[in-house]
Amino acid sequence: MPPSSPSPAPTTRVMSGGMSRGAFWLMLRRLALFAASAELVYLAVFLALGMPAMALACAVGSATYVVAYVLMGLRWNHTAVVLMWAEVLTQAGVCTVLLGWASGGHYFLLVFLPAVAVSRSPRRALAALIFLLAAYLCLDVLAHRAAPAYALSPASLTTLRWLSIVVVFGMFTYTARFYTRRVQDAEEQLYDMATTDSLTGLWNRRQFLQLTHAEIDRARRHGTPLALVLADIDHFKLVNDQHGHDTGDQVIRHVAGLMRGQARGGDLMGRWGGEEFVALLPMTDGTGALEWSERVRSRVEQTPCRPDGQAVEVTLSLGVCELLAGQTLDHAFKNADAALYAAKNAGRNRVCVAPAALPAQPPAAEVHRQAAAAPGDPRPAPSIAG
Known part of the structure; x- marks a missing residue:
């Protein structure tokens, strides 16, 4: 896993012989x-x-x-x-x-x-x-x-x-x-x-893709499930407009840290670009990825970012896709991206699953969470798109 905090940029000039x-x-x-x-x-x-x-x-x-x-x-x-x-x-x-x-x-x-x-x-x-x-x-x-x-x-x-x-x-x-x-x-x-994103310390896009190809090969050799998750901070432009880009950077670091906190030892976490993140979950099918994504979503929703002591409410939309046999990585990313857009269009702050990874019935955790939603809750319960 990448380091928990970005490596500091070198501050000393390098000598011609290779030493600062x-x-x-x-x-x-x-x-x-x-x-x-x-x-x-x-x-x-x-x-x-x-x-x-x-x-x-x-x-x-x-x-x-x-x-x-x-x-x-x-x-x-x-x-x-x-x-x-x-x-x-x-x-x-x-x-x-x-x-x-x-x-x-x-x-x-x-x-x-x-x-x-x-x-x-x-x-x-x-x-x-x-x-x-x-x-x-x-x-x-x-x-x-x-x-x-x-x-x-x-x-x-x-x-x-x-x-x-x-x-x-x-x-x-x-x-x-x-x-x-x-x-x-x-x-x-x-x-x-x-290999790492300087702002968050997560893998950057290029390194994430390299590690993902290796994980796909391993999953296919052993016949184990593998899931891809795309996540996007909701209304991030509004955060920048209202609080400034420095606060926006702190929000990105904040969300990255919360996502990393939910990761297991073999999970790959990366910053896909801007306010968008990506995760690859080995040994995880679509149902497991949905449950993991819901934990991340809930954690972000319940943990405001507090730059300079000022609470900034943040929510996250996530799209999930299980990589099926014979499915290319590009196809998986398209499916996860489509699920992410479905979560955005459905009102944000929710998890949606790509049709290829949709289970026959909603997982028990999802059914329980929807049933537990308080009547009159102004926020719709997160749903499974498809």
């Missing part, structure tokens, strides 16, 4: 916290190795990332990015020069690659990639031509390198999951926009 601005800065802000935490881990490791100068550098790096996090919260995004670039380049250079290539400090340059890949400007992205590649190659040449300033044991170098690998893997995993989740969210939003 807000999503990109949210990801970068979280990465800043991740990096600040990683720097504290490095600080502890360097203190354990008896390298207070490197530990101090890590403390400064952690503080830098925290500042960048705060700046992004204040929307000083570009200043924050400059700080993060400067910190990563400095950290990678210091670790590579002082500790050697085997320390793994150069891996941190790779962290920029996902962020660069979703840059809004292809030229800036290309320039950043060339800069990163040049910096990486320079560090490689420098590390292999000059001996490291600190002569660490192989075990210490292995510890630092593995720590670098773990941190970089963690950042790449986070960014990959973040991108994947955003793509999934975008796909779901596009699906909702393509």
Whole structure:
């Protein structure tokens, strides 16, 4: 079933790389916290190795990332990015020069690659990639031509390198999951926009028809009944004229919600257009569809719409058609539409059934309801057309 309320329209501009601005800065802000935490881990490791100068550098790096996090919260995004670039380049250079290539400090340059890949400007992205590649190659040449300033044991170098690998893997995993989740969210939003009516959240006409064809095939395979219902809000133009189009929209949402409230798990509900709705009821014959439609009609009649606290009385006319063996969907819609017009012509606020779905005798519920109508009731009891 479609969602109970229409999906909100996207409010952020989409970047050329496929991420919205807000999503990109949210990801970068979280990465800043991740990096600040990683720097504290490095600080502890360097203190354990008896390298207070490197530990101090890590403390400064952690503080830098925290500042960048705060700046992004204040929307000083570009200043924050400059700080993060400067910190990563400095950290990678210091670790590579002082500790050697085997320390793994150069891996941190790779962290920029996902962020660069979703840059809004292809030229800036290309320039950043060339800069990163040049910096990486320079560090490689420098590390292999000059001996490291600190002569660490192989075990210490292995510890630092593995720590670098773990941190970089963690950042790449986070960014990959973040991108994947955003793509999934975008796909779901596009699906909702393509298949549901934005005002009511019901299926739109095209999606309803696609799902209906599948239900018809299923009903014919299993030999089960299937019914189609068309519904139209009575005197809707008068509602718009007297109360305005905003109230008219609220009335449409109101009726859609009431109809959805009567739907079972497998029922299909759609907005056919304007103030008209459509429902497909699997495992339901003409009698069952009549009873269902009467419940909907009664519910709408007894539940006024209250926009801004003002009661707006609403009624609904419905046309019912059972899909018989060999009957096409177009034929069923014509029959349901004819039944709907019969309900309108008979005075509105009633349910009529197409002749093809008319039972031999009125259903017990209908007979009981007509008999229970109070004498002198100015509203005629709903009838079965045909």
